[in-house]
Amino acid sequence: MDIRIGGDASDEEARVVGSALAEHVGESVTVYVGDAEESTANVEPPESESSEPRDSGGSGGASDHGPTEREERLREEIADIELGGPEKYKERLDDQGKLFVRDRLDLWFGDGGFSFEDGRFAGFDDWHPDSPEVEESDPNTRLPGDGLLTGAAEFEGRDIHAMANDFTVKAGSMAGKGVEKFLRMQQRALKTGKPVLYLMDSSGGRIDQQTGFFANREGIGKYYYNHSMLSGRVPQICVLYGPCIAGAAYTPVFADFTVMVEGMSAMAIASPRMVEMVTGEEISMEDLGGAQVHAAESGSADLVAEDEEHARELVAQLITYLPDNSDEKPPHSDSAPPARSPDGIDSVIPERPNKGYDVHDVIDRVADQGSVLELREQYGPEIVTAFCRIDGRPVGVVANQPAHRAGAIFPDAAEKAAEFVWTCDAYNVPLLYLCDTPGFMAGSQVEKDGILEQGKKMIYATSSATVPKQCVVLRKAYGAGIYAMSGPAYDPEATLGLPSGEIAIMGPEAAINAVYRNRLDDIEDDDERAEREAELREEYREDIDIHRMANEVVIDEIVPPSDLREELAARFAFYEDVEKSLPDKKHGTVL
Numbered sequence: 001m002d003i004r005i006g007g008d009a010s011d012e013e014a015r016v017v018g019s020a021l022a023e024h025v026g027e028s029v030t031v032y033v034g035d036a037e038e039s040t041a042n043v044e045p046p047e048s049e050s051s052e053p054r055d056s057g058g059s060g061g062a063s064d065h066g067p068t069e070r071e072e073r074l075r076e077e078i079a080d081i082e083l084g085g086p087e088k089y090k091e092r093l094d095d096q097g098k099l100f101v102r103d104r105l106d107l108w109f110g111d112g113g114f115s116f117e118d119g120r121f122a123g124f125d126d127w128h129p130d131s132p133e134v135e136e137s138d139p140n141t142r143l144p145g146d147g148l149l150t151g152a153a154e155f156e157g158r159d160i161h162a163m164a165n166d167f168t169v170k171a172g173s174m175a176g177k178g179v180e181k182f183l184r185m186q187q188r189a190l191k192t193g194k195p196v197l198y199l200m201d202s203s204g205g206r207i208d209q210q211t212g213f214f215a216n217r218e219g220i221g222k223y224y225y226n227h228s229m230l231s232g233r234v235p236q237i238c239v240l241y242g243p244c245i246a247g248a249a250y251t252p253v254f255a256d257f258t259v260m261v262e263g264m265s266a267m268a269i270a271s272p273r274m275v276e277m278v279t280g281e282e283i284s285m286e287d288l289g290g291a292q293v294h295a296a297e298s299g300s301a302d303l304v305a306e307d308e309e310h311a312r313e314l315v316a317q318l319i320t321y322l323p324d325n326s327d328e329k330p331p332h333s334d335s336a337p338p339a340r341s342p343d344g345i346d347s348v349i350p351e352r353p354n355k356g357y358d359v360h361d362v363i364d365r366v367a368d369q370g371s372v373l374e375l376r377e378q379y380g381p382e383i384v385t386a387f388c389r390i391d392g393r394p395v396g397v398v399a400n401q402p403a404h405r406a407g408a409i410f411p412d413a414a415e416k417a418a419e420f421v422w423t424c425d426a427y428n429v430p431l432l433y434l435c436d437t438p439g440f441m442a443g444s445q446v447e448k449d450g451i452l453e454q455g456k457k458m459i460y461a462t463s464s465a466t467v468p469k470q471c472v473v474l475r476k477a478y479g480a481g482i483y484a485m486s487g488p489a490y491d492p493e494a495t496l497g498l499p500s501g502e503i504a505i506m507g508p509e510a511a512i513n514a515v516y517r518n519r520l521d522d523i524e525d526d527d528e529r530a531e532r533e534a535e536l537r538e539e540y541r542e543d544i545d546i547h548r549m550a551n552e553v554v555i556d557e558i559v560p561p562s563d564l565r566e567e568l569a570a571r572f573a574f575y576e577d578v579e580k581s582l583p584d585k586k587h588g589t590v591l
Contacts, residue, residue: 001027007034011041018043077130081120081144085168088140093167097264098241099308101149101166104199108312114151114162118184122146122177143169148178150185155197156316158324161189164199167242172202174248176213179220186226193325195234197315198255201241202248220247227254232426235322239311240265243285253300256423257318257375259311260291260301267294292378299379299416317373321387321394322427329428329576330394336368338565345561349436349500353476353507358403359384359434362474366390366432366565367397375420380413385420387429391569393576396424399434400485402475407437409481411446414454417484418461425465430572433462433471433486438507439479458484460590466580468493470571472564473501473546473555488554493575495555496567501546503554508537508544 005017011033018031022045031041067075082102084090093100105113123146124130129137147169153162163185165172174182189196205213205220213219230236231254238255241264249267252258260267268275268289275281275288287293294301303318305311323330340361348361363372367388374386384399398417400407409417424431440446440455462469462484469492471485482488482503488495497503504511512520516536523529542548549555559567 001025002030002032002039004032004034009033009040014040015043022046073130077124077128078120080128081124084144084166085142085147085170086140089168096242097307098167098201100168101164101199101201104241104308105149105153105162105164107308108162108197108199109153109155114149114153115159117149117151119148119150119177119181120145122148122181123175145169146175146178146181147172148174148181150181153197156319158195158319160195160197161185161192162197162199165201165241167201170203170206172200172242172248173204173206174202174213174220175206175209179213179223180218183218183222183226186223186230189230189234190226193234193327195319195322195324196230196236198236198238198251199241200238200244200248200251202244203242204244204246204248223247224250224254227251231256232326232423234325235319235427237315237318239305239315240267241308243267243271243289245269245271249289256426257302257315258294258300259303259305259314260294261305261307261311262291264291264307266290267300295376296378299376299412302375314373318387321373321389321396321429326426326428332394333368333371333389333392335392336370336389338367339364339369341365342565343562345564346498346500349475349498349561351500353502354406356402356406359399359401359407359436359474362434363388363397363399366568367395368392372397376416380410380416382407382410383413383417385416390432390565390572393569393572394429395572396420396429396431397434398431398485400437400474400481402436405441407476408439408441409437409455409458409484410441411449411451411454414440414451414458414484418454418457421458421461421465425461425467428467430468430576431465431470431486432568432572433469433492434474435471435477435482435485435487436474437478437481437485438476439481440484455480455484457590459490460588462486462490464582464588466582468572468575468578470568471495472559472568473497473503473549475500475502476507477501477503478506491580493578494557494571496564497546497549497555497558498561498564499546499558501549501555501558502541502544503546503549504540504544508540511540512536 014031014033018029018041022029022043026045029043030039033040084100090100102113123143125133127141127143147166149166150163153160163182215221236255237257238252239259240252241261243266245268252267266285266289272283272285272288275283291301291304295304303314305314321330342365345362345365348357350357367390371389372386374384376385381404382401384401386397388395388397440451469486471487471492486492512533520529520533523532546558550558
């Protein structure tokens with residue numbers, strides 16, 4: 001290679017430049033200074049151990065080289081890290097019915113797990129024999145990744161952030177470097193606007209190492225600050241694979257959706273041992289915070305899976321109703337006919353207002369076949385909250401369930417509905433209310449349980465939702481039930497009625513009893529009293545009949561039941577881009 005440098009360069013400078021270039025490109029270099037015709041320096045490249053020239057960027061050179069010993073050593077270290085914690089803890093996983101964390105990642109994301117991983121070497125110097133700080137390696141003190149894996153993955157065609165606890169490393173407990181990895185993942189999710197999946201299997205904070213990560217500005221407490229910032233911005237989905245205690249239990253309850261695995265998952269503010277120390281109560285982990293406790297009693301579990309594979313299937317379905325973030329709309333799918341014919345809707349709904357029926361029989365005649373995913377099924381069963389599709393479009397369904405407590409709204413059902421509406425609105429999922437309720441339940445116990453507080457939250461969520469809303473009065477719409485179910489005053493795009501519908505302050509029996517009881521009691525003849533009571537009841541029913549409501553333009557339309565699916569599909573399509581706004585304020589005061 002010939003080069004020419006500036007005319008003011010000395011012979012020594014020419015040799016230095018030539019030597020450096022010869023070493024870099026791996027071939028001889030001839031240096032000319034200024035305009036001179038004679039070369040000032042001729043330099044050969046230094047001999048390497050292989051006596052082969054270095055690659056200068058052309059087609060030769062590097063293709064003849066393999067990985068260096070240094071790279072091979074790094075790969076061996078990575079492979080060692082990926083083996084997880086001490087072997088004795090890995091051997092116990094089968095007895096616990098759970099997968100090793102990296103096998104779990106393969107289940108979720110395919111062979112290889114993450115698309116890429118962050119922080120694999122976290123805590124490396126604390127345990128690995130290659131570390132200069134480890135004098136004698138002990139296989140029982142392995143801390144690969146500090147017990148926490150974080151990275152990016154492709155899940156069902158969607159790019160997501162994901163984390164997973166390694167239960168073989170100190171029971172998946174959290175410590176300083178793992179905490180740092182968790183926080184970075186959350187903060188990056190705020191920037192990318194991509195969903196976050198938490199695969200939790202953690203016993204909580206590592207108590208013997210709490211200094212430096214528990215109460216610090218960038219410690220475990222920041223988890224829940226970040227959860228709060230991510231809430232409503234990107235979907236957060238948490239799957240539990242073991243007993244998540246104390247701080248670890250807050251991640252699933254902060255997530256938008258929580259999946260527990262039957263017989264494996266549990267979460268509680270304190271362990272059974274701690275509960276016994278504090279209260280004297282002896283209780284198992286399953287009875288304290290197992291899947292059924294949180295599915296039926298606390299409402300903290302949205303879905304319960306049969307096993308690890310089923311958990312993945314549930315999340316794979318769940319994510320199809322959700323956008324990547326709050327700036328986007330949910331993905332549409334191909335339309336599918338309903339599981340049952342819409343022609344049967346009117347026959348499903350009993351003529352008698354007080355007779356029970358299963359509202360799923362209506363939903364299955366409106367929703368695309370196979371698209372219904374009910375959340376928190378066992379909690380507050382008087383209201384059904386479910387995702388479905390109508391003509392391929394994701395919709396959140398809030399439906400009174402006359403098969404349970406006549407569809408009256410109890411505190412837990414109101415709470416469930418409020419949170420579901422709030423979540424749907426955050427992620428731009430339109431709402432369908434199917435109303436058949438005698439209203440909010442009355443009585444001393446529900447007052448103690450907070451019926452007014454929870455009812456307030458349901459009405460607030462419905463009032464504040466800016467997504468397209470449709471309300472269908474299936475049968476009864478009594479009392480404040482029509483308010484909570486997005487009736488005419490709550491800015492729905494339409495209030496529709498079926499011919500079986502009634503809207504009133506209360507039902508005929510209660511109304512007659514409240515207004516006419518004294519006058520009826522004054523009628524001495526039993527037959528005459530019964531006849532008069534029937535007349536009053538019929539007059540009252542005429543006033544609250546759906547035809548009267550349509551005549552007074554209280555509702556928008558009475559729809560033939562067989563046409564309901566088609567009517568809803570057309571209205572959701574038409575109002576898909578409707579724009580609504582809330583008053584300019586910091587936020588409301590209802591939580």
